[in-house]
Amino acid sequence: MKESGKKYAKIQTLAPEICSLKQNILIVDDHPESLRLLSQFLSQRGYKVRPTRDGKLALNFARSTPPDLILLDIIMPGMNGYQVCEQLKACPETKDIPVIFISSLNEVIDKVKAFGLGAVDYITKPFEIEEVAARVENQLLLSRLSQQIVAQNARLQAEIEERQRVEAELRESQHWLSVIIKMNPNVLYVYDMLEQRILYLNRELYTDLGYSLPEIQQMPAAFLPNLIHPDDLPAFSEHISRIETAQDGESFEIEYRIQHQNGEYRWFFSMDTVFTRTAEGKPWKILGSATEISDRKQAELELKTALAALERQIKQRFLLETITLEIRYSLKQDQVFKTAAAQIGRVFNADSCLIHTYTEDPNPRISNVTQYIKSESKSLLDVEIPVQDNPHAQFVLSQDKVVVTDDICAEPLLENVRDLCGKIGLKSMIAVRTSYQGKPNGMMCLHQYNRRNWTQDEIGLLKTVAAQMGIAIAQANLLEQDEQQRLKLQQSEASLAAAQKIARIGSWEFDIIANKITWSEEVFRIFGLDSTASEPTYIQLLRMYHPDDRDSFKETVSLAISQGSSYKKELRILHSSGQIRYVEARGTSVFTETGEVIKLLGTVMDITDRKQAEAALQLSEERFYLAFEGSAMGLWDWNLVTGEVYFNSRWKTMLGYEADEIENKFTSWEQLLHPEDLPQAQAALETHFQCKSSMYEVELRMLTKSGDWKWILAQGKVMERDAGENPLRMTGTHIDISDRKQAEVDLQFSEQREREKAQQLAQTLEHLKNAQSHLIQAEKMSSIGQMVAGVAHEINNPISFIYGNIIPARQYARDLVKLIEIYQQHYPEPVPEIAAELAEVDVDFIAEDFPRIMASMQGGANRIKQIVVSLRNFSRLDEKDIKLTDIHEGLESTLVILQHRLQSHSKGREIEVVKNYGELPKIECYPAQLNQVFMNLLLNAIDAVEESLVISHSSLANKISTVTNNAGQMFEQNPQIRISTEINRDNQVVVRITDSGPGIPAEVQSRMFDPFFTTKPIGSGTGLGLSISYQIVKDSHGGKLQCHSEVGRGTEFAIELPISQKVKVKS
Structure with a gap:
């Protein structure tokens, strides 16, 4: 307990440093009082606390915004703490988050289980809040230190592996060259030791050296000093001496340099053996093989250079750590500055090193604190560094980058203090600010009294030292003010040593x-x-x-x-x-x-x-596969690297197959999938692979063994990804939803049947208008034609009766008038009662007005007949298949139906329709569907014109005439809709419907064909009209529906339709 108390006391001394990092802590506890106590206390200690009472919410929080530490209760409803910890450790993004269990369970087995799941600590309820704080601070510090150690080891490992790789490549190159020389030499020569000249040499060597064969063969005894590098002559002479005393079968190797004809020296490796001896037994001729090794020598040189650079970096790292330790363990501020300046000056071999402090209150001021100077350099402690009118100093203090000045005279930032630099003889310098928590607290400068090019290694090292120096200055100030802070720093170093042991x-x-x-x-x-x-x-x-x-x-x-x-x-x-x-x-x-x-x-x-842990994981996976195989649902486990997919028995029997009838491959799933559902499934997979969806979910059809298609709900999730977030393994389920799909079909059929019954109730023209308005607003495209045609038929019967009786009625009226006139001729003086009735009825006026009444009735009947014909043409109830159709006829029928909207313009003006029809052939299409498109587009055009109340800027600029209505609103005098048709260059029919409305903004145009998107007020539209029109034109007819609009200049909808379709046309 004493050792534990000391440990917690050491950790507590680090609390200010840890809390200053504003680390995040996730607290998961279903007990409100514990949750409130922990949240309040840790928040007061400077932590960012996120409390939650639900395990699933905790997982979501941890995955979306990973905390630095998690306090986790075990006993919770829904998902307990063990399950939460297990899922956290299974996720690559959250597996390294330290977890401390806080629970009322105090049995050893509970703690063992917690630590087995990856917990770093276990606190038993009831707890002391100070103990919780100490343990939290301890784990946060250990986590941070462990991350630093892992990062440092990774860097060292990378450097070591790189050096090993270079060495391995060099060894492989040497081995390869040696094998080539021994097994299949391609550079051979015979050297006469008595005549000291080459008797034989194949082409390759002398070609590489730039000499001809006769030149080599004719070289005298001066061959060696002329071609071999002078530094290699002693070794070559020794090599010849060894050959002169060699035994038969002995071979000798040597590396040497030979001069190329262009003057360069090339490295060669030779193996020589005595090939012929004189009668006295002395070596006479040497058989040798040689190969050029200049590249290998260059690689060795580069390797030495790399090793030297690595050694230099290690030395710099060692010196940096030495500086840091000396700075951190010095208690006196003056000693801190003096030690740092001396170490930095020696490391960089600078003429002087100055450390300044910077204060802003009451005025910005840079003070010289200490300096390191070489024996021959001048002291600069009495030189005041100005801040005002000194852009260089201001620039250094404003950011953390190192400011390098190789040449003082060429630096514009030093123009205002160039006289001062000249006074002290400064020629080159490098400066960087020191800071703590983002605020400058000083500056470090290295001075050189001659020009110097500072290297990137030096710049990086100085920046690192400055970061440490900023912290050291802040720590030194705190230590000077409070002796207790010194003890905390020592305890921090002790904790660092303990962390190394923990690693x-x-x-x-x-x-x-x-x-x-x-x-x-x-x-x-x-x-x-x-x-x-x-x-x-x-x-x-x-x-x-x-x-x-x-x-x-x-x-x-x-x-x-x-x-x-x-x-x-x-x-x-x-x-x-x-x-x-x-x-x-x-x-x-x-x-x-x-x-x-x-x-x-x-x-x-x-x-x-x-x-x-690996053994436990293997056991866990074995248990998982046992559960996987025994599940009542269809389960699958997909290895995306190998393409293998494991299907459990239920997955296969769901489709009527035996376990051995389907291979565990991704292609097996593709082959069973309905071709129409494959793109949808692939798109859903791709979306999930790119982390754009939390789960893969799609409804699709799969082929059963009996040949039927069965509806399946496929769900899955990527369980493992690599470092680049690419999926490696995915697991999911298959659920049979065929019954649900059939129920949906039955429901749709029932709804359709009920709608058809409701439509049969429409008996009058008023019902037609109400039903027509309702169906247009709701875009119920599938039923309007039948209802319109039915009502039109019902209206047509009485209208035909009226129209057919007008002529007999007119004739009967003429006969009656004629009869009255005869009575008047033969009985000019009727009885008083008849005379009074004649005067009351005004027979003369009736005789004059009755023909006009009949003519008006005939005109009205003609109009009704015309509307009925247009309605029947519009509905095309009997034309459910593709037919040859006159586009102009459909447009005219639609305009007749909308005539009341065009004439009864609510803003006071009739909308003018301008037609510019071209000569079009009849096209193959669905007439009723196209009439619906024309209806939707013309209704939108009428609505757009009616909305154009207030005069736009373009109207004023283009001098468009305007009128003012009774409400004082201005609008264009000539509201207009233009309809044009033509044949384009692609031999397609183009119908353009243009309005003079206010136009459509670009952001609305990008969404206007989306289902349920509308800009109209609630109740004025469902947002399906343009979406359905787009589908009719594109999907049903293979055409295009495009919108061209500019705010203030109206809108144009262009329909492009092929003249003929690929299906059989019915006459």
């Missing part, structure tokens, strides 16, 4: 020459040994590994020593406690300049927990 990574070194092994303290802990004891020998270390792994470890180390290869292996060790633990051992070789391996360096990491 379970130790380092080691094996000095091959001294046969000595050096371990870090963590390695002792991993093997369960006392860190104060001496390191084991290689033989003792070998015995610490599991007997089954010793040969593998021994062989790996031998290869690393003999071939210089790096390694990474997972091995088992015998812990001092008797346990068998798993470790990940990594090693790399250290070479001398001659390429000899003298040391092995590496790390050891305890991976026992990971191995146990």
Whole structure:
């Protein structure tokens, strides 16, 4: 308990630093009081807290905005804490979030289960709030430090692997060249040692060197000093001496440089052996092979350069850490600045290094705090750096980038202080601000009294130092003001050391020459040994590994020593406690300049927990597949990398197949899918793959064994993705929804039948108008024709009766008038009663007015007949198939039906219809459907013209005449709709309907063909008219429906229709 208390005390000292990061904490607890207490307390400690009482909501929150830590209750309704933690750890985006369980369950098995699921801590209710805070702060710090260590190890590993790759490529190149030379040499020569000249040389070598064969053969004894590099002559002479004393069968190798005819030197590798001897047995002729190795030498040079750069970076990193540690552990501010300036000046080999502090209150001021100068340099502590009228200083303090000045005289920002720079002899400088929490608190400057080109490595290193220096300055100020802060900083460093132990990574070194092994303290802990004891020998270390792994470890180390290869292996060790633990051992070789391996360096990491987790995961997957196979639903598991899909038995039997009749492949699903549903399914998959939908869901038809199509509801989700968010594995279900689909079909049939019955009730013209208005507004395209035709038929009967009796009625009237006139001639003086009735009736007026009444009735009957004919033509009830149709006839019928809208314009003016018909052939189409399109477009045009009340800017600019109505509103004097038809160059019929309305904005045009989109007031339209018209033109006729509109200039709808369709036309 004392050790735990100390640990929490150390962690608490880091609370201000952790809280300053504004880290996010997700609290999941269904107990309101606990949730409120934790949220209030942690918020007061400076954390961003997000409370929730539901496990599913917690998962959504964690996936959408991953927190830095989660406090999780176990006992919750719906989804308990174990399930939430298990799903968090299964998700790549949330698996690394630390989880602390807070529960009233205090049994050991509950805690073991929690830690087995990946929890980092377990707090038992009731709890002390300070203990919760300490544990939270501890886990947040450990998480942060672990991330830093992982990132640093990743960078070091990348550097090591890159160096290993270069070394491997070099070894492979050497091996390849050696094999080519030995097995199939293509550069051969015979050298006469007595005459000191080449007797034979194949073309390739002398061609590469720029010489001809006769030139080489005629070279005298001066061949060696003339062509071989002078520095290689001693080695070549020694090589010849060894050949002179060689035994038969011996061969000798040498690398040397030969001068090309252009003056360059080329590297060659030769193998020589005695080929012929004199009678005395002395070597006479040498048989040799050679190959050019200039590229390999260049690669070796580049490798050395890269290694030198890597070594330089390591040294800079070491120096940076040295500077940082010295700064952080210094308690006095003056000592902090002095130490930092000295270290930085030496690292950068600068003439001087100045550290300034910057304050803004009461006035901006840069103060010289300390400096580092070389012995021959001048002190600058008494030089005041101005801020006002100093763009350079202002620019440095305004941002975190390093400001580099290779030449002071050429820097425009230093123009105002150039005299000051000249006074101190400054020629080149580099400056960067120091800051804390985004606010500048100082500046660092490196001065050079001669011109200097600062490298990118130096710039990056200075920027890193400045970041640390800004923190160090802030920390030094706080330490100077409060001694307690110093203790917290020391405890922070102790926590960092503890975090390194938690990471379970130790380092080691094996000095091959001294046969000595050096371990870090963590390695002792991993093997369960006392860190104060001496390191084991290689033989003792070998015995610490599991007997089954010793040969593998021994062989790996031998290869690393003999071939210089790096390694990474997972091995088992015998812990001092008797346990068998798993470790990940990594090693790399250290070479001398001659390429000899003298040391092995590496790390050891305890991976026992990971191995146990992998075993648990494997067991979990086995259980999952057992549950997968036993499910009552059709389940599938798709490996997108291999294309394999595992279907459970229910998935196959749902379609009537046996388990062995369908292969577990993606193509099996494609072959069973209805061709019309494949694009929809592929689109849904692609949307889910691109993370645009949380779940893949689609209804589709699949082929059963009996040959029928069965409706399936397919649902799924990507369970695993790679680093680039590409899907790797997907799991989902199949549910039979055929019954539901059949019920939907039956319901639709029932609704259609009821609508047809309702339409038969329309008996009068008034009912026709009401039904027509209702159907137009609701865009019920499938039923208007039948109702209009039925009502038109009912109206036609009485109208025909009226129209047929007009002529007899007119004749009867003439006969009656004639009879009255005869009576008047023969009885000029009728009885008083008849005379009074004649005067009352006014027979003369009736005789004069009755023909006009009959003519008016005949005109009205003609108009009604014309409307009925137009309605019948419009409805085309008997034309459900494609027929040859006159487009103009459909337009005229539609205009007749809409005549009341055109004439009864509510704004006071009749809408003018301008027709410009071209000569069109009859086209193959669905007449009733096209009439519906004309109706929708003309109604929209009438509505647009009626909406154009207020005069637009374009009307004024174009001097369009206007009128004012009774309400004082101005509108265009000539509201107009223009209809034109033509044949375009693609031999298609084009119908254009243009209005003089206010026009349509671009943002509305992009959506106007979408279903249910409307700009009309509620109750004025459903938003289906244009959508249905678009489908009729495009899908039913293979044409185009386009809108061209500009605000203030009206709107045009253009319909393009092919003259003929690909189906059979009925006459």
